Amino acid sequence: MSKATILVIDDEKGIRDMLGYTLQQEGYGFISAENGREGLKKALENDIDLVITDIKMPDMEGTEVLEQVKRAKPDVEVIMATGYVTIETSIESLRKGAYDYISKPFNIDEMLMTVGKALEYSRLKKTVIKDGEILGRLRELDTIKTEFLSNVSHELRTPLMSIKNSLDLLADEFNGKLSESGKTLFGVCVRNSVRMGNLVSELMEFSKMESGSFEIKKKKIALKPVVDEVLAEMIPVAGAKKISLLSEFEGGISPGEEINADPDRIKQVLINLTANAVKFTPEGGKITVDVKRLSSPSRGEAPLAGEGGLIEISVTDTGIGISPENLEKVFQKFYQVKAAQSESIKGIGLGLAIAKNIVEAHGGRIWVESGPLPIGPDLSSNGLSGSLPGTKFIFTLPI
Ligand SMILES: Nc1ncnc2c1ncn2[C@@H]1O[C@H](COP(=O)(O)OP(=O)(O)OP(=O)(O)O)[C@@H](O)[C@H]1O
Ligand SMILES: [Mg+2]
DSSP: OOOOOOEEOOOOOHHHHHHHHHHHTTTTTEEESHHHHHHHHHHHHHHOOOEEEEEOOOOSSSHHHHHHHHHOOOOOOEEEEEOOOOOOHHHHHTTTTEEEESSSSSSSHHHHHHHHHHHHHHHHHHHHHHHHHHHHHHHHHHHHHHHHHHHHHHHHHHHHHHHHHHHHHHHHHHHHTSSSSHHHHHEEEEEEEHHHHHHHHHHHHHHHHHTTOOOOEEOOOOOOOOHHHHHHHHHHHHHHOOOOEEEEEEOOOTTTTEEEEEOHHHHHHHHHHHHHHHSOOOEEETTEEEEESSSSSSOOSSSSOTTEEEEEEEEEEEESOGGGGGGGGGGGGOOOHHHTTTTTTTSOOHHHHHHHHHHHHHOOOOEEEEEETOOOOOOOSSTTTTTTTTTEEEEEEEE
16 A cells, blocks of 8 residues: 655644655655645645645645645544644634644654554545445345245245145045155155255244344243154154154152243254254254253353252254354354355255344343363264264253
């Protein structure tokens, strides 16, 4: 980046020469003018970053120069130079937008320091303005994206429903009449329409969250049936990879004990956590859902809420794990760890962002641990995943 250009306006030739010599020595671009009028003209005509103007000049007051420069070029900083500084002129100049003063005769070091500071200030000011603009534009794009997702997911839903319904009808009509390869192809259609349905629901859910129209309907529920339902739904996918699914209720919580929560939403969180666990755990692994009552606050949690305290639910797997730098990031919308994708494990990276939203809407917290140490299950129980770090997602819910 080339150094800044400075315009010096002073009726004394000695001063102009001295400043010109010093500033050019420092590598600054230098322009000079011998009176206010000429100075203003040069200020407007040239691409300058800073003005040093004398206050007392025969044709025009320095403060007048200051005002006009600031009006025409607000980004240009102006330093006032004067032989005698009165409080009145100082205040007046500062009020009119001067950056600072230097007093004559100049102390070269002080003068260069003030020039440096003024230029830095002007640079920072421009950056802040630029950042503000970028932020505004990013927000705008984010809104457009959310609206787009909402429209697209709604539009996809209708034809998808008709594909699903047609597949159901076809299944009724041709059940048993299909050849082996026909059955395989039919299975592909059904599985993919289900997968696409899940994707569309996830997108719709997400756009609802982004637009603030997402609702939680709390009621008294027992967790055990919710956990059982989730595990039952996961059996086919987990079974295909010979992954075992377990659940445990401990820490003084009885399986029938009720908490105040939205059962569909909690199920949704657990489905995503267990589906992730299955996706990122190799064949023969193990997934455990643990539910316990917390006797003490966990990870900076507020003291136990209400009279009932907190329930902690965790999903632990024996899979590939998450590296420390990604532990926070996985909760960001659309974030996926690169390595996982190479194993053709698809998804759109919204599951955890949605889960976090749901847990927080219940007044809970969600986080993840990975690595050999904090993980509960015995990793050596099977040869395949024994050497993997495993992952444990934990969330809390007030009772
Ligand atoms: N149990 C896990 N083990 C290892 N990595 C995980 C685990 N759970 C999540 N991740 C990482 O976090 C990322 C984000 O997870 P998230 O559930 O938000 O999205 P996804 O599963 O990729 O897609 P989606 O849930 O939208 O279908 C995953 O892509 C993966 O890289
Ligand atoms: Mg997921």
